[in-house]
Amino acid sequence: MQSERIYAEELTKHFDDFVAVMGVSFQVLAGEVLVLLGPNGAGKTTTVRMLTSILTPTSGRARVAGYDVVAQADQVRASVGVLTEQHGLYNRMNATEYLRFFGQLYGLHPRICQERITRLLEQFGLSFAGKKRLGEYSKGMRQKLALVRAMLHDPPVLLLDEPTSTMDPESARMVRDTIRGLRSAERAIILCTHNLAEAEELADQIAIIRQGQIILQGDVSTLKFTLLGPPEYEALLAKPFNGWQANLPDGVELSATGENWLRFQMTRPQQQNPVVLRRLLEHNLEVISFQEVPRSLEQVYIQAINRVDSSPPARAGQGEQNAG
Amino acid sequence: MLAELRPALYITYREVRDQLRDWRIIFPIVGLTIFFPYLMNFTAQQALGFVRKYGANIIGERMVPFLLMIVGFFPISVSLVIALETFVGEKERGSIEPLLHTPLKDWQLYLGKLLSAIIPPLLSSFLGMLVYLVGLYRSHVPVPPVDLLILILCLTVVQAIMMVSGAVVVSTQTTSVRAANLLASFIIIPSALLIQGESIVMFWGDYQTLWWVVFGLAVLSLLLMRVGLAHFRREELLGREIDVLNLRWAWGIFMKQFRGGAHSIWEWYRRAVPGTLGQMGQPMLLVAGLVLLAVWLGEQQVSRFTFSLKDVGMINLKQNLSGMVEGWPLFSISPVLGIWWQNTRVLLLSFVLGIFSFGILGVLPTMLTLGLTGYLMGLLALNGISPWFYLVGFILPHGVIEIPAAVIACAAVLRMGAALATPNPNKTIGEVWLIVLADWAKVMAGLVVPLLLVAAAVEAWVTPRLALWLFR
Numbered sequence: 104m105q106s107e108r109i110y111a112e113e114l115t116k117h118f119d120d121f122v123a124v125m126g127v128s129f130q131v132l133a134g135e136v137l138v139l140l141g142p143n144g145a146g147k148t149t150t151v152r153m154l155t156s157i158l159t160p161t162s163g164r165a166r167v168a169g170y171d172v173v174a175q176a177d178q179v180r181a182s183v184g185v186l187t188e189q190h191g192l193y194n195r196m197n198a199t200e201y202l203r204f205f206g207q208l209y210g211l212h213p214r215i216c217q218e219r220i221t222r223l224l225e226q227f228g229l230s231f232a233g234k235k236r237l238g239e240y241s242k243g244m245r246q247k248l249a250l251v252r253a254m255l256h257d258p259p260v261l262l263l264d265e266p267t268s269t270m271d272p273e274s275a276r277m278v279r280d281t282i283r284g285l286r287s288a289e290r291a292i293i294l295c296t297h298n299l300a301e302a303e304e305l306a307d308q309i310a311i312i313r314q315g316q317i318i319l320q321g322d323v324s325t326l327k328f329t330l331l332g333p334p335e336y337e338a339l340l341a342k343p344f345n346g347w348q349a350n351l352p353d354g355v356e357l358s359a360t361g362e363n364w365l366r367f368q369m370t371r372p373q374q375q376n377p378v379v380l381r382r383l384l385e386h387n388l389e390v391i392s393f394q395e396v397p398r399s400l401e402q403v404y405i406q407a408i409n410r411v412d413s414s415p416p417a418r419a420g421q422g423e424q425n426a427g
Numbered sequence: 428m429l430a431e432l433r434p435a436l437y438i439t440y441r442e443v444r445d446q447l448r449d450w451r452i453i454f455p456i457v458g459l460t461i462f463f464p465y466l467m468n469f470t471a472q473q474a475l476g477f478v479r480k481y482g483a484n485i486i487g488e489r490m491v492p493f494l495l496m497i498v499g500f501f502p503i504s505v506s507l508v509i510a511l512e513t514f515v516g517e518k519e520r521g522s523i524e525p526l527l528h529t530p531l532k533d534w535q536l537y538l539g540k541l542l543s544a545i546i547p548p549l550l551s552s553f554l555g556m557l558v559y560l561v562g563l564y565r566s567h568v569p570v571p572p573v574d575l576l577i578l579i580l581c582l583t584v585v586q587a588i589m590m591v592s593g594a595v596v597v598s599t600q601t602t603s604v605r606a607a608n609l610l611a612s613f614i615i616i617p618s619a620l621l622i623q624g625e626s627i628v629m630f631w632g633d634y635q636t637l638w639w640v641v642f643g644l645a646v647l648s649l650l651l652m653r654v655g656l657a658h659f660r661r662e663e664l665l666g667r668e669i670d671v672l673n674l675r676w677a678w679g680i681f682m683k684q685f686r687g688g689a690h691s692i693w694e695w696y697r698r699a700v701p702g703t704l705g706q707m708g709q710p711m712l713l714v715a716g717l718v719l720l721a722v723w724l725g726e727q728q729v730s731r732f733t734f735s736l737k738d739v740g741m742i743n744l745k746q747n748l749s750g751m752v753e754g755w756p757l758f759s760i761s762p763v764l765g766i767w768w769q770n771t772r773v774l775l776l777s778f779v780l781g782i783f784s785f786g787i788l789g790v791l792p793t794m795l796t797l798g799l800t801g802y803l804m805g806l807l808a809l810n811g812i813s814p815w816f817y818l819v820g821f822i823l824p825h826g827v828i829e830i831p832a833a834v835i836a837c838a839a840v841l842r843m844g845a846a847l848a849t850p851n852p853n854k855t856i857g858e859v860w861l862i863v864l865a866d867w868a869k870v871m872a873g874l875v876v877p878l879l880l881v882a883a884a885v886e887a888w889v890t891p892r893l894a895l896w897l898f899r
Binding site: 119152155157158159177178180181183185187189190191192193195196204205207208209210249252 | 433434437438441445448449517520521522523524525526527528529530531532661662665676
């Protein structure tokens with residue numbers, strides 16, 4: 104049975120009278136990736152900062168790697184690897200010095216630290232630049248090194264903010280493969296990204312966050328079902344047809360037709376697809392292909408965002424923080 | 428303990444090494460360390476030669492340690508820039524967040540940064556002073572005695588710690604390096620004034636007083652470190668993006684505390700003012716103790732600064748008092764207002780001094796006044812007049828009101844400093860400051876100022892007449 108690595112319940116954060124995050128709840132099990140999707144300023148970074156005990160929640164509670172984010176902040180920080188939005192590298196240090204410094208802060212034994220540095224630099228293709236000043240690193244290299252820093256102490260929880268945003272396609276692919284590998288190593292990962300293809304590829308769960316609130320949450324197929332309706336299947340015919348009055352099974356609807364194609368929406372494709380196909384053949388319609396109409400996460404995201412776009416931003420009457 | 432300290436030292440080591448790799452930091456430090464002492468050396472030699480021509484050897488002798496102090500001070504003042512950007516600079520460069528995500532405790536991060544800002548300028552100061560002293564020795568200029576060298580070294584160390592501690596506090600509380608640099612004037616100007624004061628004392632040759640300065644600066648440095656740590660919060664560093672001057676918010680906090688939940692002036696006097704007064708028990712006791720100490724110290728000074736009352740024309744008290752009674756007729760307002768304004772002004776000065784010294788120097792004006800009273804009592808006793816007559820005739824009638832009012836005002840100032848140095852995880856430094864300011868304003872408006880007015884009336888209308896009756 105998978106154990107719970109991250110648990111958030113009604114997390115809320117106010118800055119003065121502005122509500123950055125309001126009542127966010129989720130849980131991430133070991134081996135799972137939760138992708139937080141949302142526009143800039145939606146509250147993703149604030150949520151991550153609360154989970155790493157840098158920001159104290161105004162209300163609600165959260166446990167990370169079994170530790171309470173307020174009462175056991177030091178343990179939480181020791182158990183979490185964070186890739187921040189800004190890489191925050193020290194330009195006058197080289198990669199090895201930089202990682203060794205963070206290894207020391209995480210209390211790693213020098214030998215283990217050196218082994219991990221060597222292995223991770225090699226894994227991310229940075230071995231050749233280990234002695235190079237970080238000021239000379241390209242954006243992609245900096246991003247990779249920041250990711251290495253997040254993984255250096257082998258944390259059970261990883262919180263990654265835009266891990267591939269500045270990378271070339273090859274590096275981005277390598278990082279995505281690494282994240283998949285980390286997931287199988289019984290880690291829990293929260294990934295904040297704008298890259299919907301990446302989210303779809305990596306996510307076990309997706310939470311769409313907007314104006315500080317989670318507006319939609321679930322696995323990819325459930326989200327698609329919820330927002331776009333049941334999946335659609337398209338039958339491509341060999342010849343044009345002149346209408347069809349079929350007796351379709353329960354739960355199947357003819358959603359659209361073209362000159363030589365038909366689209367069906369169905370709730371239980373595994374049971375219903377063979378019946379539909381049989382009916383088509385019974386009516387002498389020659390089927391060239393019969394396949395699911397692809398529906399991207401982008402459609403789901405846009406649909407979800409549009410649903411809440413008209414609502415005003417969340418405000419609270421009394422702030423507990425101040426900027427003064 | 429060492430294991431706890433180690434992460435702080437990792438931070439220090441990294442930062443110092445980083446600084447030593449930056450030529451923009453190295454160049455001025457090396458310049459001030461090597462070139463400047465040579466210049467001072469040359470100045471010392473020229474000055475010595477010049478003043479000897481006119482037989483003013485003492486000025487030359489005093490100039491040598493003075494220049495040593497200046498040589499030590501310069502690298503510290505320039506290196507303030509490093510301290511100012513310790514936190515806010517990293518925040519601007521985006522490198523603070525990964526540090527905040529590590530399991531470092533707040534004090535470890537703060538101490539590591541503080542040390543990294545103190546060590547290079549101090550080493551630079553020491554090196555500069557060494558270069559200067561070697562130069563003196565080689566030019567056959569007499570090197571100051573060891574005790575004076577130790578004194579100047581201690582002055583340099585505490586001054587460095589005080590300035591850097593202050594700069595680091597500024598760095599944690601601002602959102603940009605630019606704002607931090609602007610606020611640095613609150614450190615540089617008082618420090619420059621302090622150096623001027625120290626220079627005067629040094630030329631005066633009163634080195635004992637400079638040891639008191641070392642002590643005072645050490646206390647101030649500790650308080651600044653305490654304030655920095657008390658108000659250092661990771662959340663504040665990341666959560667605050669813009670320094671908005673929110674006057675409405677500030678006024679709201681101030682008035683909420685000032686009113687203390689009261690809805691009428693009667694309720695305010697019945698609940699809010701006594702409530703704040705009740706929280707000031709300890710500082711009031713402390714100030715009262717200091718006041719008594721001041722009276723005793725004043726009395727002790729009579730043996731050092733003694734003179735005859737006859738010589739200064741004070742022996743004819745009766746005549747003086749008669750003049751006073753004539754000048755201050757009963758129920759005339761102007762002397763009352765004059766006395767009231769004078770006393771209020773002194774307590775406002777206490778407040779201003781207290782702001783810059785965590786309340787400590789706020790007690791000074793009252794202590795000086797009562798020290799003088801103690802001195803006069805001693806002097807009268809020495810001249811054969813009973814000091815108790817003086818106390819009962821000149822001080823007590825209005826003093827029973829005025830002295831408690833002054834004690835309350837000074838206690839409020841002292842409490843203000845203590846509150847700033849006390850950790851409060853739920854409030855920002857700005858909020859704490861506004862709250863203690865409101866408390867001070869509350870006791871001033873509600874108690875001290877009205878009491879001073881009553882005391883002034885007594886002092887103008889009753890005291891001279893009572894004194895005249897006693898000394899008839």
